[in-house]
Amino acid sequence: MTEVAYIDRPSRALYFYAILYLGFLYIPVLFLPMFSFNDNIYIAFPLKGFTTKWYMEMFNNQPMWAALNNSFNVACVSAAIATLLGLFGAKAVTRYRIPGEKPIIFVIMLPMVVPYIIMGVALLILITQLGFDLSLYTVTMAHVLISVPFAMATLISRFEGFDQALEEASTDLGASPLSTFWRVTLPLVFPGVLASFLLCFTISFDEFIMAYFLAGTDPTLPIFIWSQLRFPLRLPGVLALGSLILVVSFVVVFFSQWLRSYRVEKTQPGI
Amino acid sequence: MTSNNDFVSLTDVSKHFGSVVAVDHLSFTISRGEFFSLLGPSGCGKTTLLRMLAGFESPTTGEIYIDGAPMSEVPPHHRPTNMVFQNYAIFPHLNVRANLAYGLRYDKIEKAEVGRRVEEALEMVKLPGFGNRRSNELSGGERQRVALARALIKRPKVLLLDEPLGALDKKLREEMQLELRALQESVGITFIFVTHDQEEALTLSTRIAVMTRGKALQVASPKDLYNHPVSVEVADFIGQMNFVEAQVMDVRNGEAVLDATGLGKITAPASSDFVQKGANIIVAIRPEKLILSAERRSDGLGAVQCTIKTSAYLGDRDHFYVSVDGCEKPFAVAIAETGANSDQSLDRQSIVWLSWADESLILLPRD
Numbered sequence: 001m002t003e004v005a006y007i008d009r010p011s012r013a014l015y016f017y018a019i020l021y022l023g024f025l026y027i028p029v030l031f032l033p034m035f036s037f038n039d040n041i042y043i044a045f046p047l048k049g050f051t052t053k054w055y056m057e058m059f060n061n062q063p064m065w066a067a068l069n070n071s072f073n074v075a076c077v078s079a080a081i082a083t084l085l086g087l088f089g090a091k092a093v094t095r096y097r098i099p100g101e102k103p104i105i106f107v108i109m110l111p112m113v114v115p116y117i118i119m120g121v122a123l124l125i126l127i128t129q130l131g132f133d134l135s136l137y138t139v140t141m142a143h144v145l146i147s148v149p150f151a152m153a154t155l156i157s158r159f160e161g162f163d164q165a166l167e168e169a170s171t172d173l174g175a176s177p178l179s180t181f182w183r184v185t186l187p188l189v190f191p192g193v194l195a196s197f198l199l200c201f202t203i204s205f206d207e208f209i210m211a212y213f214l215a216g217t218d219p220t221l222p223i224f225i226w227s228q229l230r231f232p233l234r235l236p237g238v239l240a241l242g243s244l245i246l247v248v249s250f251v252v253v254f255f256s257q258w259l260r261s262y263r264v265e266k267t268q269p270g271i
Numbered sequence: 272m273t274s275n276n277d278f279v280s281l282t283d284v285s286k287h288f289g290s291v292v293a294v295d296h297l298s299f300t301i302s303r304g305e306f307f308s309l310l311g312p313s314g315c316g317k318t319t320l321l322r323m324l325a326g327f328e329s330p331t332t333g334e335i336y337i338d339g340a341p342m343s344e345v346p347p348h349h350r351p352t353n354m355v356f357q358n359y360a361i362f363p364h365l366n367v368r369a370n371l372a373y374g375l376r377y378d379k380i381e382k383a384e385v386g387r388r389v390e391e392a393l394e395m396v397k398l399p400g401f402g403n404r405r406s407n408e409l410s411g412g413e414r415q416r417v418a419l420a421r422a423l424i425k426r427p428k429v430l431l432l433d434e435p436l437g438a439l440d441k442k443l444r445e446e447m448q449l450e451l452r453a454l455q456e457s458v459g460i461t462f463i464f465v466t467h468d469q470e471e472a473l474t475l476s477t478r479i480a481v482m483t484r485g486k487a488l489q490v491a492s493p494k495d496l497y498n499h500p501v502s503v504e505v506a507d508f509i510g511q512m513n514f515v516e517a518q519v520m521d522v523r524n525g526e527a528v529l530d531a532t533g534l535g536k537i538t539a540p541a542s543s544d545f546v547q548k549g550a551n552i553i554v555a556i557r558p559e560k561l562i563l564s565a566e567r568r569s570d571g572l573g574a575v576q577c578t579i580k581t582s583a584y585l586g587d588r589d590h591f592y593v594s595v596d597g598c599e600k601p602f603a604v605a606i607a608e609t610g611a612n613s614d615q616s617l618d619r620q621s622i623v624w625l626s627w628a629d630e631s632l633i634l635l636p637r638d
Contacts, residue, residue, distance in 0.1 A: 165356045168360070169360035169362070171348045172325055172347055172348070173353065173374030
């Protein structure tokens with residue numbers, strides 16, 4: 001008899017499947033860093049030799065840095081706004097009895113499934129009809145719209161993760177609802193707030209379609225990269241940048257997932 | 272102004288959740304300094320009532336007065352009440368000291384005084400030196416004390432306790448019961464205590480409201496509840512009770528002559544209006560008031576022959592279940608292990624006598 005419970009017994013077939021699956025997911029992505037170190041301006045096999053010159057080139061590319069800066073600003077602002085809205089929304093749906101709560105949540109979550117190209121076109125029409133100029137502000141607005149559902153989803157699970165009696169205890173001890181929010185609710189949902197911010201940041205940072213429709217003369221980074229594809233000479237530099245972004249994104253996503261799973265200590269008594 | 276007798280007063284208080292009536296037209300008063308328990312099975316409305324006292328729910332009808340002031344317009348954070356929550360609700364992001372000091376900020380108390388009161392409160396609940404711990408570093412009993420200290424440090428007019436001992440194991444619970452009672456006597460604050468454990472309510476309370484389906488069946492001291500229940504429901508809920516159906520044959524001089532199923536013609540003290548000639552009523556008697564003997568006793572007690580069906584040894588006492596001809600359910604008889612009223616030679620097979628004193632019979636109306 002083995003000591004492993006039947007249900008926990010390892011399966012060779014599933015193990016193999018998992019490796020295949022991970023390979024399918026990540027091997028294509030690994031081509032990016034691989035070619036970014038390849039000493040050849042053509043993106044093709046065989047690999048010629050190791051170089052870091054594309055990275056040096058990238059660092060001297062001023063328009064690229066401008067685009068990166070634009071993307072960073074748009075991502076920061078839209079993530080901050082989306083997280084703030086998500087925070088209020090999540091508190092509302094988890095803490096109050098709202099008539100029509102289900103339909104409201106459905107409407108808020110809808111942008112998650114509406115194709116971005118449809119929304120991009122719709123927003124483009126709306127914004128031009130209202131007479132606004134296309135700019136990074138319009139991109140930021142669009143990114144808030146698509147980020148809010150993710151912020152809500154992240155924060156709702158966080159709000160549901162702690163005992164509501166804690167908030168009641170706070171008001172019972174004399175704290176007003178606002179004071180309770182600052183002293184109890186916010187500290188307890190803070191890991192969720194941070195996770196939401198990071199998630200929304202990455203959503204905005206690599207969003208292309210809506211930014212392409214709604215950006216004016218200032219490109220965001222994805223738009224800039226796309227524009228560079230027309231110039232084969234610049235492609236290796238783009239690969240270098242792409243590799244760096246890949247590394248940063250992985251770190252950010254792992255960090256936000258870690259925060260999400262970092263749970264509030266249960267207030268259950270005893271061991 | 273209020274007298275001490277109606278320090279907390281409920282007038283016609285109801286709470287509806289949609290079509291569900293959680294609390295149904297309750298009216299009673301609680302005196303200053305009482306240890307008052309709301310006792311009932313889960314879903315009887317006791318927790319809803321407590322939450323209305325705290326201000327987390329507002330009554331659908333009626334009004335709650337605390338120290339003479341109507342409470343319906345007063346939000347929880349302005350009420351003179353504090354609560355010990357069922358799962359204690361210790362703030363997990365704060366240490367014990369910060370938990371205790373949490374509410375003092377709103378009482379405009381100087382920093383030095385806050386520190387002094389926190390230490391004093393920790394002393395009071397026997398947790399000195401626990402100030403820097405967090406809730407996950409505390410045992411169940413310790414959390415319970417922290418929750419108690421955090422509420423009492425506010426010096427409320429009324430302390431509300433929502434089954435605070437429910438999560439503790441039996442031994443710790445009994446220990447905490449005694450401490451809680453002693454603490455209440457020393458601070459003199461009015462306690463309103465919610466529990467479903469009748470033993471706990473009897474141990475702790477000065478008075479108990481027995482609740483079912485949102486109604487208070489009886490509000491009385493533990494002794495009165497035990498010895499003079501007003502209904503079969505209360506009698507059944509508080510302790511163990513034997514019930515027999517009976518018809519009143521005659522009433523005179525405060526004594527009723529009854530024809531009881533299985534027991535035959537018996538007499539019992541009659542003090543209530545419903546005991547009228549010809550009425551069908553219920554006779555109740557506590558297991559420990561019944562006496563088993565091998566021979567018919569010669570001291571004039573009511574008696575009937577019976578057979579022992581089963582027995583259970585409970586350490587401090589024996590429980591016998593005896594059947595009497597004509598009675599559907601066996602009678603429970605409790606005999607203290609070293610009791611003077613037990614005949615040592617009782618054994619299962621021997622036909623024995625079941626006796627009782629007339630005064631120990633309780634007459635109850637049929638529901």
